[in-house]
Amino acid sequence: MRPSTMWYTLKQGFINIRRNWMFSIASILTMTACIFLFGIFYCLIVNVNYIAKKTEEKIPIAVFFDEGTTQEQLDEIEELIKARPEVEEVTFVSGDEGLENYLNNMYPDADEMTDDVKESFKELFLEYSNENPLEDSFNFQVTINEIERQDALVSYIKGLDHVRKVRQSSEAANTLTSFNQILYYVSSGIIGILLLISIFLISNTISVGISVRKEEIGIMKYIGATDHFVRAPFVLEGIFLGLVGAAIPLVLLYFLYTKTINLLVENFSILGGSMRFLEVKELFKTLCPIGLCLGIGIGFLGSFLTTRKHLRV
Amino acid sequence: MIDLINVCKSYGKGQPNAVDHATLHVDPGEFVFVVGSSGSGKSTLIKLLLRELEVTSGDMVVLGQHLKKMKHRRVAKYRRRLGVVFQDFRLLKDRNVYENVAFAQRVINRPTRVIRRRVPEVLQEVGLAGKYKSLPDELSGGEQQRVAIARALVNRPDILLADEPTGNLDPATSLEIMELLDRINGRGTTVLVVTHNKDIVNSMKKRVVTMNQGMIISDEEEGEYHEA
Incomplete structure (x- = not known):
């Protein structure tokens, strides 16, 4: 892809977001809620595992x-x-x-x-x-x-x-592991539902963008634009929404996790003595890439499926 | 250049054919009018040529390519060899004349330096060099159609398809647009114009293909518009 085409695609992606800013914000907020909840459950599961391991x-x-x-x-x-x-x-x-x-x-x-x-x-x-x-x-x-x-x-x-x-x-470790399994299934269910809602909302935002630019898309196709060229700005829009929707909760979780662990260790010394929580940096080594990939993945999937459905001229 | 071999197009089972056993041959560099009343199948023919629709039966060979067998991913490249002009101009209202024409090059991945050279050239060709900064709404109908023609020409197509290009224009402007299309044809581009503008067709003395209820009922060199 030529730099000028790349620039054009980027520009069109951001124009789409600006044009449908209300839908874009709704998508970002849903994604934020989804990744935030995912992050909380992830912190719980990883810490329970960590404590189980230390106990063992x-x-x-x-x-x-x-x-x-x-x-x-x-x-x-x-x-x-x-x-x-x-x-x-x-x-x-x-x-x-x-x-x-x-x-x-x-x-x-x-x-x-x-x-x-x-x-x-x-x-x-x-x-x-x-x-x-x-x-x-x-x-x-x-x-x-x-x-x-x-x-x-x-x-x-x-x-x-x-x-x-x-x-x-x-035994102690097994009890914690069982608890962790229950936590895993419950959180998987909740996160799964939220992910579907996120995909749906992103898809909706992209659909609105497509309907607003229907005429332009039609012209593009008559002129000889490839499917990839027509889809690219919309897919980019979806990825950007997903990325922002993942970055916000990750930043929030970083500070929230640090504060919560400090609070637990300071105010409940009994916990601090018997339990050791995972360091925030250690936790984010995995949570950060997983969260970002999840956001980008949902954004990509939502937009790609929608463009596939609507852009066959 | 364009070959229709017993082409039929139906929009559904039990529906009458919109194009019915049409056979047509157009040589490179020809200027052809396709005329007929509403519902005669003219616009369906344009859609078939654009590969927006697929033929139901028969075969269509355009620029050496069998459209019936053409895979979806090849359609974009095929369309780059066609220029298309519509009755309603279909310009992007939020972009000026230059950007509208440049858009056609942008979407097929032409480098910026080529766009900067080619767009003023083609605007000069259609007589709009001085209006490249104007928005479509600031132009007359005839000027908007010239922009649409410039956009269709900018990628140097082998065939220019025009679907009722004078449908929204007054007679004097319509004649100007037809003269422009004739000049374009004079430079070697094959032009196929779908119209029901009797006066223009009769004045231009070009090949006229008449359609009625999907069938080609006459095909005349230097023909005239015959009411079905």
Whole structure:
């Protein structure tokens, strides 16, 4: 395409927008609402995923061994596990420590007991049970830094000699994942409806533009303008409306997200301690291109379909 | 240049043919009047030549191209070899004379330097060189039709099609427009004029093809307008 033709197409696109400014604004606002809602749901989903991941990373994998596994064999297994890049830390938990943890879990007030009371409690328990029932439950607590590789790591550990059982504690993460799935379906439905409305409104704006310029289009076709040449200004108009309709909510979301996260962390310290939200820059690395592509895509689709329908002279 | 071979055009099943078994041959450089009363099929013939409509049966070969087999994407290029003038001028009201003519070059992707050279040339040819800044509404009917002719000519078409070009003009202006078309024909462009202006047809002594109810009922060299 020649620069003069490109300039002509651009100019005609903007003339269309100016001529039908009310419809153009309506299209931009609908698109803004649509992408804004999409952005909110996206922030929620991504953050829930992020929190689930962090939660999973905090909960270690427990590796149990066959009865009679020697210290040398344990050391060897520990080295093998540590050699994996996704492993952050490997801690050995002996049978005694296991019993103590068990008691702490069974009696939530155990933290408030003095060491003497704890010791007598333990002795009493051993007396009744004759021996520590968790004697053979010595294990490695493995924390990881890449949750995506948890399953692969578990499979690897299960394949090692002398390993009896590997326990993944992913309940909390699973709950969050389930919540995320519900959120995903609900948001997909709402966003889908809004996208259809956006396509319809953009298509309507383009139709009005076409009807206003019907005579001009007719002349163009008689003179020998190609379909692409006739369509280009309208498609450009649609893309521009989509782009503006996506840019506005993205800017709004950027500031809104930053403010909200700051507010949550400052005012609800309990959240700040246990939960970590995704950094705004990290979030926008994906949200920004997705939002813009969505806007441009809807604008293109709405205008392209409309011009295809109306411009066959 | 133009060959119609037993062409029929119907607007729907059960409808009478708007063009009925028409056969016509036009050589390069000819000037042809197509005459007939309203509903005789003249305008349908122009639409078929423009490939705005497709023939129902028969074949149409224009500029060596079979219009019946022509794919939609090839129509634009084909139309670039035709110039078309309408009764109602069809000028863009918001653009001046220069822009209206330049528009025809712009839409077919001509470079700006070509447009700047060619548009004044063609405006000179139609006698509107001094009015290139005027808007269509500031011009008389005859001048508006000259702009339309300039627009049709600017891309140097092989064939100029004119659908009732004098329909909205007074007799004196109509004659001027016909003389202009005759001059254009004199430079080698094939001209096909659809009209029901009896006086003009009779005064110009050109080939006259008469249509009635879609059929070509007469075809005469230096003919006259015969009422059907």
